[in-house]
Structures are given as structure tokens and as C-alpha cells.
Amino acid sequence: MHRGLSPFVLLCAIVAQACSEISTEPRGPAPAGTVTIGMASQLAFVTQALKGAVANTVISPPVRVLLRDSLGNTVAGATDSVTVVLATNPSGAILLGKVTVAAVDGVATFADLQVDRPGMAYTLAATTPSLDSATSAPFDVHVTFRSVEAGYVHSCGVTVSGAAYCWGDNSMGQLGDGAPASPWYRSSPAPVGGGLGGLGGLQFTMISAGVWHTCGVTTSGGAYCWGDNLFGQLGDGTTEGRATPTPVAGGLRFLRLSAGSRHTCGITTSGAAYCWGDNQNAQLGDGTTDRRVTPVPVKGGFTFTTLSAGHGHTCGVMPSGVALCWGDNSSGQLGGGTALDRVAYRPYPGPVVHVRGFTSVSAGNVHTCGVTTRGEAYCWGYNVWGQLGDGTTIQRSVPVRVAGRLRFTGVDAGSYFSCGVASGGQAYCWGENVDGELGDGTTVARTSPTLVAQPVAFATMRAGWYHVCALNADTGAYCWGYNGHGQLGEGSTNPRYAPAVVVQ
Incomplete structure (x- = not known):
């Protein structure tokens, strides 16, 4: 052996070719994509x-x-x-x-x-x-809402693809997710069982959140409801609750549905009005106080362009701009004036007096609001919290103009408050504010419109019982107010006194 040479070097000298292929440097990972x-x-x-x-x-x-x-x-x-x-x-x-x-x-x-x-x-x-x-x-995973609705302690929305999502309380199955072990609430949007990717592949054009139930219309005009059904408000011919969308009986084709407290109403493609569910205050408008578990036509054969189901009363607008109301009148919410002041209820449609040219009406708990073709907002009925917006707390049995001479594109009546979107996209609310539902950053009640502390302009706004949801075409859905059941959809159960972004 040569002095001072290692066996490895000697081997290299003997087998030169093999040595040239051996590196004493450490090897690292191969370049990306190496196989x-x-x-x-x-x-x-x-x-x-x-x-x-x-x-x-x-x-x-x-x-x-x-x-x-x-x-x-x-x-x-x-x-x-x-x-x-x-x-x-x-x-x-x-x-x-x-x-x-x-x-x-x-x-x-x-x-x-x-x-x-x-x-x-x-x-x-x-x-x-x-x-x-x-x-x-x-x-992140996103959805883009084209509409949102606020109910009692839950909310819902429809995406641009027609999928329906709901969030908030689910104790009666009103979220429609159909999960066998579904939690009692969800603090962010969950897909309705019949929505895209869910059971049946239903696509919705609109959705309406009531107290303990929800209803929607599909692209084919089919009506579906889910949730509580104690009073037959799902319209499927039974009083069994449903945790996923169930078809409303009768095969009618609807344009819109409105879910009230314990009843539901809708407008068919021909403009006819049908209602079903609880009728103890004659809110179905069929001339009786009988409960109905399937749709019945509203008495009078009127044609409607819009319809709104409240707690114990219902209102709609005819093509002529005349507003009609029926059902509970305990606080003047039918707007019939002094002639109806002593009438507890009206079992068929009757006109709202003094104002014509309505484009929409909204029936709340025990008050009603509407907007005219000129953008003027009027409210009538119960007013202890200032929910009529006229600067007082005086109950009215006829429409009074909402203070401020604002021009509105829409007004929605909640439980004891109201909200509206002005023509420039500014949002205003008035009335009860215990849970921050007015969205002005406080819990102070207001008897006239107060600006919502909104981050963006809103296209639409829906008032629930103690919370509100609104939509901006570019940045999506926002909710605020009471949130004990996750109905704001922002991932928590913390109240919000100003608009919070829904998980989307």
C-alpha cells in the first residue's frame, strides 16, 4: 500500500471511470418536478x-x-x-x-x-x-348572494347560482339543511338541503324567512317550505315539521312567497294570491278563521303585484297601486281608518285609505309600511317604539308619512322597528333599538329615520324581528342586531350594533 494514500483514493486510481461518477459532496433534493x-x-x-x-x-x-x-x-x-x-x-x-x-x-x-x-x-x-x-x-371558500332575508332568529339568502343558504336558529329545522344530527344553530351560512349540491338539486329565485319556518320559489315556479308546521304553514297538507324543503301542495306556480309568523302567502304567475297556515286572526283572507294546511285563494279575486305576510295580518298591492290588507287589526295595522278602529280583524282584503300609488308594502308584527311610486314612505299601526317613523309614539290607523321627506326605494317593517333604503343607497332605520337593530352603533330607540353606520351603499335591506340583513351588489351581505342564535351569519353569537359582514 502506498504511504499516505487512503484505500478510497487507491481504488479511484485503479478504477478511474467509476471514481469520476462518485461525488464526495452531500446531495440535496432534486429540482421540483423531478420523478x-x-x-x-x-x-x-x-x-x-x-x-x-x-x-x-x-x-x-x-x-x-x-x-x-x-x-x-x-x-x-x-x-x-x-x-x-x-x-x-x-x-x-x-x-x-x-x-x-x-x-x-x-x-x-x-x-x-x-x-x-x-x-x-x-x-x-x-x-x-x-x-x-x-x-x-x-x-377560502366563497358564495355570492343576490338576495338576503331576515326572519325571527334566522336568516337566509340565495346565491347568483340559485343555491339557498340559511343561518341562525335551527331548532325547528328552519335552516333546511336536513342533517340528522344538526346543531340547534349555525353562525355562518349552511346550504339548504334542496340547494345546488344538496338533495334534489333545486335552484331558487327567492327565499323568505318567517318565525320558525322558511319558504322559497324555484326557477320552475315551484313552492317549497320547511321548518315548523304546527299550524300547517308549510302547505304540504300535514302539520309535520320538515328539515328539508317540501313541496307546497296543489301544484300552483308562484312568483313570490312570504313567510309570516305562522302562516304563508304567495302570488302565482297569474297574480292571484293564496295563503295557508294559521288563521285565528283571519290573516289568510279567505273569509274565515279556519286553519288551512294547503293553499286557499284570498277572497275577492284580486290581482296582486306584491304580497307580505306579517304576524297576524297580510297586505298586498294591486297593479293600480292600491294597497289591500286583511287579518289582525288590533293596532290599526290594516290602515282602514276610523271605520275599522273597533274591528279586531277583517277576514278579507280591504283598502288602505288616504294613500294611492304604492309600489310595495311590508307587514310587520303589528304595524305596516309601504313605499309609493314617488319614493315616499308611509307607515301605520302600533307605534309605542316609534316604528312608524313620524317623530311620535302615537298609534295610527291610517298611513302617516315617515319623517325627513326622504325618498326610498324600499321600506321593510320588522317587529317593533322599520328600515328603508334611500334612493342613493343610504340605509335608515327607526323604532326599537334594544339589540342594536337600527344599526347606528347605539341601543337608543328612534322615532324618526336614523342613518345606519353602513360601510357601503345597500341595494336592499330586510328587517327581521330583532336583526337586519342587507345586500351590496359588490361586497355582499351584511347583518346586524341581536345575534344570540347566530342569525347574523358572521361566525359568532355576539350582538352587532352596526353592519357586520356575513361569512361568504
Whole structure:
């Protein structure tokens, strides 16, 4: 052996070619995309596939998981079965699609994954029985609402794709998600069981949130309701509650539905009005006080353009602009004037006096509001909280002009307060404010319109019992007020005294 030379160097001298192929430098991972033949030991997500997800829509491009060796190289020929699940799941979402697939040449491709509801910072976890798991980068899932509605302690909306979502109290199944072990409330939007990606593939044009039930109209004009049905307010011929959309009996085709406290009314494609459910105050307008579990025509054969079901009364507008109301009149909410002051209820439609040219009316708890073709807002009925907006707390049996001479595109009557959107998109509310439902940052009641502390202009606004939801065409849905059941949809049960963004 030569003095001072190691056996390795001597070997290199003897086998020069072999030595030239051996490096004494440590090796690092191969460049990205390198494929090797060996044993897989770890998983890795192709993270760019998780950007811009839309709820109930296939994630595109598809989610891909790589099987890699210890140096980070994709292993050619690896065919392990890989399963993905939602690891971080802030909204209690369901991952739809084929969640277990076999890898092809070290790549597992999930071609039809969908997340069924909106949420922020979801993550996916990929696992196999024998390899180290991997977690994806956080990603958001969105929906775009075209309408929102506020009920008693729940809210709902319809997306641009026709999917229906609801959030808030679910003790009577009014969210319509149909889950067998559904929680009693959800603080962010959950898909209605008949919505896109859900049972039946129903697409909705509108939705209406009542007290303990919800109703909607599909693109074919079909009427569906779900939730509490003690009074027959679902209109399916029974008094059984439903946790998913159930068709209203009779096969009628509707343009709109309005869910009241314990009754429901709708306008058919011909403009005829039908109602069903509780009728103890004659709010169905069929001339009786008999409860109905299927739709019955409103007496008089009138044609309506809009209809609104309140607590114990109902109102609508005819093409002529004349507003008609029927049902409970205990506080003058039918607007019939002194001739009706001593009448507890009216079982058929009668005119609202003194004002013509209405474009819409909204029946609240025990008061009513409407907007005329000139944008003037009028309210009548109970006024102990100033919900008529005329600067007083005096009850009125005829319409009074809302103070401020504002011009409105729409006004909505809640329980003991009212809200409206002015022609410039400014939002105003007035009346009770115990839970911050006026949205002005306080809990002080107002007897005339007060500006909502809105971050953006609103196109529409819906007043529930103790909360409000509104919509901006660009930035989406906002809600504020009482939130003890998660009805604001912003992910908590904390009250909000100004508009808060719904998870979307």
C-alpha cells in the first residue's frame, strides 16, 4: 500500500471511470418536478390548486397530492390510495366528491371535490395508511348572494347560482339543511338541503324567512317550505315539521312567497294570491278563521303585484297601486281608518285609505309600511317604539308619512322597528333599538329615520324581528342586531350594533 494514500483514493486510481461518477459532496433534493423510482415516504399538496374556491362548485384546477421520497422527489409508479378530509373546518362544512383515490405515477388527483359552504382558512389533510400525512395551505371558500332575508332568529339568502343558504336558529329545522344530527344553530351560512349540491338539486329565485319556518320559489315556479308546521304553514297538507324543503301542495306556480309568523302567502304567475297556515286572526283572507294546511285563494279575486305576510295580518298591492290588507287589526295595522278602529280583524282584503300609488308594502308584527311610486314612505299601526317613523309614539290607523321627506326605494317593517333604503343607497332605520337593530352603533330607540353606520351603499335591506340583513351588489351581505342564535351569519353569537359582514 502506498504511504499516505487512503484505500478510497487507491481504488479511484485503479478504477478511474467509476471514481469520476462518485461525488464526495452531500446531495440535496432534486429540482421540483423531478420523478424518481423508489419508495414513497411522504405526501405533499400542489397548493396552487386550492385558490378561489366557490361553495358547492368543483374546485378547479383539481386538488393534486404528490407521493414523494425522503428527498422530496415524486415517486414514479407509486399507486397508494390517498384520502383527503377537511382538517381546519371553521364553518362545519362537508367535503363533497370522491375523497379517496389511487395515485397514478405518484400523483393522486381529486377531480370533483367541493366544499358545501363558505368559510375562511379551510385546510385539507391528505393521508395514507403507511405514509406521513400532509396539510394544505389555508384557502377560502366563497358564495355570492343576490338576495338576503331576515326572519325571527334566522336568516337566509340565495346565491347568483340559485343555491339557498340559511343561518341562525335551527331548532325547528328552519335552516333546511336536513342533517340528522344538526346543531340547534349555525353562525355562518349552511346550504339548504334542496340547494345546488344538496338533495334534489333545486335552484331558487327567492327565499323568505318567517318565525320558525322558511319558504322559497324555484326557477320552475315551484313552492317549497320547511321548518315548523304546527299550524300547517308549510302547505304540504300535514302539520309535520320538515328539515328539508317540501313541496307546497296543489301544484300552483308562484312568483313570490312570504313567510309570516305562522302562516304563508304567495302570488302565482297569474297574480292571484293564496295563503295557508294559521288563521285565528283571519290573516289568510279567505273569509274565515279556519286553519288551512294547503293553499286557499284570498277572497275577492284580486290581482296582486306584491304580497307580505306579517304576524297576524297580510297586505298586498294591486297593479293600480292600491294597497289591500286583511287579518289582525288590533293596532290599526290594516290602515282602514276610523271605520275599522273597533274591528279586531277583517277576514278579507280591504283598502288602505288616504294613500294611492304604492309600489310595495311590508307587514310587520303589528304595524305596516309601504313605499309609493314617488319614493315616499308611509307607515301605520302600533307605534309605542316609534316604528312608524313620524317623530311620535302615537298609534295610527291610517298611513302617516315617515319623517325627513326622504325618498326610498324600499321600506321593510320588522317587529317593533322599520328600515328603508334611500334612493342613493343610504340605509335608515327607526323604532326599537334594544339589540342594536337600527344599526347606528347605539341601543337608543328612534322615532324618526336614523342613518345606519353602513360601510357601503345597500341595494336592499330586510328587517327581521330583532336583526337586519342587507345586500351590496359588490361586497355582499351584511347583518346586524341581536345575534344570540347566530342569525347574523358572521361566525359568532355576539350582538352587532352596526353592519357586520356575513361569512361568504
